[in-house]
Amino acid sequence: MPTVDARPAPFTFDNDSTALLVIDMQRDFLLPGGFGESLGNDVAQLSRTIQPLAALLAAWRGAGLPIIHTREGHRPDLSDCPPAKLRRGAPAMRIGDPGAFGRILIQGEYGHDIVDELAPLDGEVVLDKPGKGAFYATDLQEILDKLGTTRLIVTGVTTEVCVHTTVREANDRGYECLVLADCVGSYFPEFQRVGLEMIAAQGGIFGWVADSPTVIAAIQEQK
Template sequence: MSKPGKGVVKAEPAPIELDFARTALVIIDMQRDFLEPGGFGETLGNDVSQLSRAVKPVAAVLAAARENGLLVIHTREGHLPDLSDAPPAKVERGAPSLRIGDPGPMGRILIRGEAGHDIVPALYPLKSEIVIDKPGKGAFYATELGAVLKQHGIENLVVCGVTTEVCVHTTIREGNDRGYRCVALADGCASYFPEFHDLGLKMIKAQGGIFGWVSDSASLLEALAAARMAS
């Protein structure tokens, strides 16, 4: 499959030209444990329905990425069954109704291989797509993501998923420090706290784009379509 060439994506603080052959779509932690009742997000007292608004925009972008042959990477936050990669400081933090590793309605909370750890059906990865299992908030920490991006010659990351101010933000910060041009899709991200979502996006694009650019699904789809027609 031939990939589209370069396209200009409407974004803030300024439009950004992306070489789509060197661009990866990174979908952060769209997991049942975060988006569905009974998962880790709800154990923390959150309204998990706040995250569902990102599913439709992400699905549209995912379909376009597949159609245009972009590299697609899904991430999942979770831990080994013996919790050897889950620091006590993380497991013990806060006052959830269930802690990481405890049995829940979708299996053990935030444990790899359990139903709750997996990605929601609407965005489920194809067998050909890369799934990065990460023990922390950022997708680069203790994972193979950096090596995968280098192997595929990736320079630009289009990032979406949940939650905006935690795992999405951390991944964009990590990517920025590693020299990647990072674009967050505003409507493809969501938070349990709408005000954190808004502030998180403002922080990314502040000061001339200190961490990256902020766009939306419609703008990316428009740029992809234009680049496809031009190629």
Template sequence: MAEIAAQPFAFAFRPETTALIVIDMQRDFAEPGGFGASLGNDVSRVTAIVPTVKRLIEGFRAAGLPVIHTMECHKPDLSDLPPAKRDRGNPSIRIGDVGPMGRVLIAGEPGTAILDELAPLPGE
């Protein structure tokens, strides 16, 4: 067992069964003008956690533990996007629409890119 100093008590874990999963830290969710902002989200709350996420990633890398990044994105033809997901809510732009960072949440568009400061290394 390994242990991380934490509050209110130390966190014990087994390194061989531990990985860090970094979920959807993408421009479309974290930057003004992106999809998150179009939903009415305060994207400054996302950017506020970036330094902490960066420290976690660095710590896992230094310990030789796996880091896994996820990205929400869809095919350009939207064949993998259920209509109910595209049509929910009342955003100013919808998934697949052209926004300030290209087509919103479409694979390969600039908005789907993971934030530079959290970008995966080869193999992550």
């Protein structure tokens, strides 16, 4: 089985029981002028993940392994968005309001979709989620059960919010998670650093942390 150098210890995975999870690599979060930048954030802190993640996707696809993409967003009528979440953002730039890429975080809008460089291919799962965690109010558990998945390679944004929430949810459900430091991003460098430390702390309380080249190398060694 492939093994990668990781913190706090090497991570071993079986191709038949491992899926790649790509969390919320959406235009609203990553592109200049989008929702993320409208809140005063530096989107370059997230866009740096695109190139390594694209390389990982290419290797993962080449090995024929399962990929699940998620998109955070809501129905056009906002019926699945609680008031507490609607209050996020600036008063004139909140979920459902007009933004540079259409209504902010609304399903079907240009900004809600995944950036072009990481666009899902036909046959790859694209899971719309209304919350921060990928398990909340979605079919992710059922999808993973059908795939026979016990391990997740976790990528996406943001490290301390949707990535962390999903890893914690996965940990509670018994999944072993490897988070790739160069393929996850936060608008805040300190949150990035601490978020990754929290995952691998105490012997891997939530999972493992590594970099994508180690995973790519492990996949290619199996060919």
